Amino acid sequence: MPGHDDESLRSLLRRVERIAVVGWSPKPDRPSHGVAAFLRRQGYQVIAVNPGQAGQAALGGVVRASLAEVMEKDGPIDMVDIFRRSEEAGGVVDQAIAIGAKGVWMQLGVIDEKAAARAEAAGLWAVMNRCPAIEVPRLGL
Template sequence: MNNDIASLQRILRQYRTIAVVGLSAEWHRPSFFAAKYMQEHGYRIVPVNPRYAASGTAILGETCYATLADIPFAVDMVDVFRKTEDVLPIAQQAIDIGAKCLWQQLGVNNLEADALARAAGLDSVTNRCVKIEHARLMGGLNWAGVNTGVISAKRPG
């Protein structure tokens, strides 16, 4: 596992194209919130969700793909917003497409998928939120701790 601070910083600096498996188009879902944050910090977000791909729905202005194998360009990181028991085949797909990192989101901790990814030479992060780790380690936290843009002292208009 690459859950130590130095590894997380290296991963966040090096891997700039992130396929988000399970990304929702609903703004209030954690996957959307995290992906939007990363996109706003210069990362390319690649939505992977068969539900939205089938309907041709773009998420965060990006084409949504049904599977990792459908993505026609290189992906650095596969960020997984799925249940722990769903991660193993996603890890294999990440290896198959040549991803460099498998990132299992907060609450997702498939140790078999982690071992598979590491054995194939991928960096692997488990049970961590990419948004939280970026904010914590790369200077994205403001004085209040979270810069959501939802609460502001500025008047709208």
């Protein structure tokens, strides 16, 4: 699957500007919260997606209920960072395809080969079982 070697990952992360974090938690001890905050500190525009927190302020913006709402209110998304269980990742990938995101990033432990294949068939790039908060410093970005 493309996008897993260091040069591909480095290139992807350099092109990304706007990231939707699906499964973001307002709890500071949760990985989704820490990763989103890290990515924002790195200069990415990060939009939290969590239907239970929709409308709340977070990450310099407003938490959105869905990727469709992000697209409607914030505009196009470069990367959808998925903090959901593997069995729920496919639905998020399908939503990412529907809104025309450029790529999907499934977090550590999130693996759905069929969803990644659907994303790539639709022209999106797909990364699985990795964390951008690990990859950014590792790759010297």
